[in-house]
Amino acid sequence: MEMMRVNGVEVEDTFAEAFRMWGCRVIITAKNQKWADTAAMEMTGFATSVIMCDCEAGIERRLSEDETPDGRPGTAVIVFAHSKKTLIEPLVRRIGQCVLTCPTTAVYNGIPEEEADAMLDIGKRLRFFGDGYQVKMRLGDGWLRRRRFWRIPVMEGEFLIEEMLGAKKGVGGGNFIIMGVDEDSTLEAAERAVEAIHRVPGVITPFPGGLCRSGSKVGSRYPFLRASTNTPFCPAIKHTYPESQVPEGVNSIIEVVINGLDEASVRRAMAEGIRAAVEVEGVRRISAVNFGGKLGKYQIYLRDCLGGEAS
Amino acid sequence: MMELRLKPKVSGLSIPLEAEVISPDVVAGKTLREVEELRVYHGNRVETLSEYFEVEGEVAPNPEEQLIIVEGDVSWVKYIGAEMTAGKVIVKGDAGMHLGSRMTGGEIIVEGSVGDWAGAEMAGGLIRIRGDAGDLLGAAYRGSPEGMRGGCIFVEGSAGYETGTGMRRGLIVIGGDAAPFTGAHMNGGVIFILGRAAKRLGAQMKGNGSLIICLGEVEELLPTFVYDTTYTPTFMRIYLKTLSEKLGIKRAEEYIGRAFRRYRGDRAVGGDGEILVVERG
Known part of the structure; x- marks a missing residue:
């Protein structure tokens, strides 16, 4: 996957898949x-x-x-x-x-x-x-x-x-994930991101403290469970889960989920959040959660949010 | 706005002039000549506006852009701005009876006082009276079930008997004292009295959100109004802020956070309207 860099941190060229709400x-x-x-x-x-x-x-x-x-x-x-x-x-x-x-x-x-x-x-x-x-x-x-x-x-x-x-009509499920070398730096980056996001009008971060540490995937191996832990992004099983997407050196990941009253606000909030997060030492990579574009109406590309900004 | 000025040629007519043509709705779209030829009624005679007023200025293509300034005392002219829907009328003196009656929009400013029946059965718009108002301000005409149905009347001075009789919607603010029978037969609407409220307040008031708010002294309440409680209702803040911000009544802000005594009635007719009286001290 292609990468861009913001403040020296890798930002994947991917998109957050968001929904009409x-x-x-x-x-x-x-x-x-x-x-x-x-x-x-x-x-x-x-x-x-x-x-x-x-x-x-x-x-x-x-x-x-x-x-x-x-x-x-x-x-x-x-x-x-x-x-x-x-x-x-x-x-x-x-x-x-x-x-x-x-x-x-x-x-x-x-x-x-x-x-x-x-x-x-x-x-x-x-x-x-x-x-x-x-x-x-x-x-x-x-x-x-x-x-x-x-x-x-x-x-x-x-x-x-x-x-x-x-x-x-608004947008739900705008997101990005912060990948860090350890729990402390990842949490600090995520906290700073949420603080920055809340300066943007018209958005909320519905998870605890604005953070979702257990991103989920659709379905599970159990027929009674329609959503389960986001196994590809769990560092604890990165070498045992065959399709792990956790990069080397990353040991903690937190997702920031953003809902907004319009798409522009969600984009702006994502950008502000990412820019705040990459300021923290120990952050290795920023990515976003999507479902291959199959479920959500909105595909919010990180590069578009950041205006192609790289340094 | 385009300004049309009417200068009175006479003063103090013993028989009042009926001139509902002094309205943005009537003059807009006409030429000055046509405005001068508009019909007015003096007793049983039909005459023209130019016999009583010098007409000058500009006429707007539509009522929204029309401002009419009536120079001087016209307490002998009735029905100014009656049934107007838009635009603005300024009377630089006193005005006669039925000013702004049945109006549905626009604004009338009277720099002096007004006669009886001002804003009677009005449904929209704003009337500002710098002086006093006569009797039956915003009231229902005789035989009519409903008085004021919307809009706002702000009298900086005092108001006469039966203000807001049969009121259904809208807001009346009396900066000074209110004469007896204010809010009689109310069935909706809000009346603020900043001065002294006289007897028979809200007589036979029904319900439907009828509300009289007394920020000054109350002479006497009817025994058919039942005291409920003394409290500091949040909704009062909204009204007081509206008075301050939209009508420029800055002293209303002094009552924000003050306690009010709440009375319900008029129980004589099974009514559940309210009279709220500010708690003294």
């Missing part, structure tokens, strides 16, 4: 950052991969008081699912169980209607929790952008949620 940005605000983060972390739990989870979700970034509709600290969360239809249920359940229950929180739409491909009636569904005592809040009728909210009485006070949340 629908994404919804949810803005959570609370009395302070602590509670906004708490709700966001609860809401994005167990949402790493649609292989076993109902959605893929992550925290996009914190929002300052100037950036939120109610002037309180906030946290932006993005939730992804295969389709518009399959996005609704996880949103209703997660907001209902993890945000509505969290003290002082409120939920607002994070994708304005003019930028959205669809508006999902999440708040409208959750309003029934008010058991008839919910109150519709109207804003802007006939003079500003029309907005609707629901005020739901709860024991602590009142939960406020916007009636419709915007969703758009």
Whole structure:
């Protein structure tokens, strides 16, 4: 396989195979950052991969008081699912169980209607929790952008949620893998990559801390298991697994998975992540996971992300 | 915007002039000559606009680009901007009854005060009144089931009796005091009162999100409004920010984070509207 070099590190001339997914940005605000983060972390739990989870979700970034509709600290969360239809249920359940229950929180739409491909009636569904005592809040009728909210009485006070949340066609499964000489350098490179990625708007890294140490392959030798460990990239079996793709000198590999609200954001995030990772001593090679182009709609070439950059 | 100026030739007519033609929708696309010939009604006589106003300036091809400036006091002119859909009207003085009634879009600014029925049954647009408003601001006409259905009216001064009667949607902000029966028969919509709210507030208010927010003193609440709790609702921040950012009412920000007493009613008619009164001290 051809290689290019970035900061002296080999970058394979390959592509990340990504998929069409629908994404919804949810803005959570609370009395302070602590509670906004708490709700966001609860809401994005167990949402790493649609292989076993109902959605893929992550925290996009914190929002300052100037950036939120109610002037309180906030946290932006993005939730992804295969389709518009399959996005609704996880949103209703997660907001209902993890945000509505969290003290002082409120939920607002994070994708304005003019930028959205669809508006999902999440708040409208959750309003029934008010058991008839919910109150519709109207804003802007006939003079500003029309907005609707629901005020739901709860024991602590009142939960406020916007009636419709915007969703758009996004990209899931952007990725690259970092191959290093040992666990420490690989982890450090991956951590730096995630830090850089989170400076890009519109993307999340749904795995723990943004990192996936156990990349998976489709299928397994067991008929009951539809996905299993990514054997070609497991250093522990590199000399015993016949089709191992682990280069000599590499003893640890971590995958960074990126979902974004559009392809351009995912590309940019991949580039920022790779550039940060190759700064760490001990990183030997950067590659990406794909399925030979057979499954995903998007083939995001590393060389294109990096703009052919080599040094 | 293209500016058309109307200078009054007379003042203080004892019989008011009905001039709904003072609207961007009516004048846009016409020549100045045609604008001068527009019909106005003075008592039982049909006359032309030029008999009462000097007309000068430019006429826009469509209402969206049309600005009409009425110079001076026209408290004797009724229906200015009535049923307008777009554009802008500025009255550099007082204006008469029915200003902006049934309007659906655009903006009217009155630098003085307005007579009764301003913004009656309006469904969209923005009316800014620098002075005071008469009775029945944004109200339903007699026999009509619904008053204001959308848009925003901001009165910097005080408002008269029965403001927002039968209101269904939209926002009314009263910078000063509100006379009795404000929000009577409301069935939706929001009224902010920054000054003193008089008696009979929200009388026979129904529900459907009807909301009166009192940031000043309340003279007396009807006994058919039931006190629920004192709390700091998050939604209030949205409204107060809107008042500050979209209407320029900076003092609204002082109430962000303040506690409010919540009353529900009017139980006399089984209503579940709300009156929120800011907690003092």
